Amino acid sequence: MKIRFASVVFATVLSGLTAIHAQAAETELVGDAKAGATKAATCGACHGVTGVSEVNPEWPNLAGQSHWYIAEQLSYFKSQVRANAVMYGMAAALEPQDMADVAAYFEAQTPKGLEADPSQVALGGKIYRSGIAARGVPACMACHGPQGMGNGPAKWPALRAQHDTYVYNQLKSYAAKTKYTVVEGAPKPPERVDMMYTIAGKLSDEEMKAVASYVQGLR
Numbered sequence: 001m002k003i004r005f006a007s008v009v010f011a012t013v014l015s016g017l018t019a020i021h022a023q024a025a026e027t028e029l030v031g032d033a034k035a036g037a038t039k040a041a042t043c044g045a046c047h048g049v050t051g052v053s054e055v056n057p058e059w060p061n062l063a064g065q066s067h068w069y070i071a072e073q074l075s076y077f078k079s080q081v082r083a084n085a086v087m088y089g090m091a092a093a094l095e096p097q098d099m100a101d102v103a104a105y106f107e108a109q110t111p112k113g114l115e116a117d118p119s120q121v122a123l124g125g126k127i128y129r130s131g132i133a134a135r136g137v138p139a140c141m142a143c144h145g146p147q148g149m150g151n152g153p154a155k156w157p158a159l160r161a162q163h164d165t166y167v168y169n170q171l172k173s174y175a176a177k178t179k180y181t182v183v184e185g186a187p188k189p190p191e192r193v194d195m196m197y198t199i200a201g202k203l204s205d206e207e208m209k210a211v212a213s214y215v216q217g218l219r
């Protein structure tokens, strides 16, 4: 029953996204991971030299994240469409080819799994794997994958091994619809974000914390 619910959402979303994603594919630059390693030197202070962030759980891991997502998010930070004062300055210095190169570098790194808080696994796992059918919350797994690997062609980011604090912060900003802002003259926020605005808006604070903890333990 629950699995069927999730796959209906999955199919609907897939068909809706085909057009958006065909458009994006045309302009994608090919990144060079070797060049990216040099260009990523300044990023290491926060995200870790190999994209494994170990100092502050508000700084996301980048290791193993899809290159398209990293490059795209960098251009959103640069135009200040994705709201985050720390990253504005970091992205400002990067040209599109630099973004593609650092993205290729971080995608090629290996994420390091963290542990879920055992007390959060039951609720977090239920939300991640089955959703909350009574409130129309789809399973996170339907888009982000059973192991949190994401889905490259559909443009759904990877979540596995991501810090619970970072995941929780993102869920809060999706629920408040503050993750992106509209900036005049800049590209619009991705249309697909509406999915996360709706989903996060249906989760309680406790549910966000539980699913974030569960995600941290995925590998």
Ligand code: HEC
Residues within 6 Å of the ligand: 039, 040, 042, 043, 044, 045, 046, 047, 058, 059, 060, 062, 065, 069, 070, 071, 073, 074, 083, 084, 086, 087, 090, 091, 102, 169
């Ligand atoms: C001073 C610390 C700091 C440095 C240095 C830094 N970042 Fe960040 N980065 C952050 C923080 C904090 C966030 C989370 C922003 C948020 O909560 O939305 C972030 C988010 C990101 C994201 C979004 C990840 C996701 O999963 O959505 C990417 C991509 C990124 N940074 C790439 C880079 C790159 C590439 C560099 C180097 C050019 C860099 N960062 C340097 C602090 C930093």
Ligand code: HEC
Residues within 6 Å of the ligand: 009, 013, 060, 127, 128, 137, 138, 139, 140, 141, 142, 143, 144, 155, 156, 157, 158, 159, 167, 168, 170, 171, 179, 190, 192, 193, 195, 196, 199, 211, 212
């Ligand atoms: C229908 C597909 C879909 C479902 C179901 C879904 N997501 Fe997402 N998720 C997305 C998309 C698309 C994005 C990228 C949005 C953007 O560009 O900001 C995303 C982004 C995210 C991010 C930001 C990742 C990062 O590194 O910045 C988090 C965290 C997240 N989702 C958590 C969840 C959780 C937890 C659930 C289950 C409660 C869930 N998602 C269910 C499609 C989905």
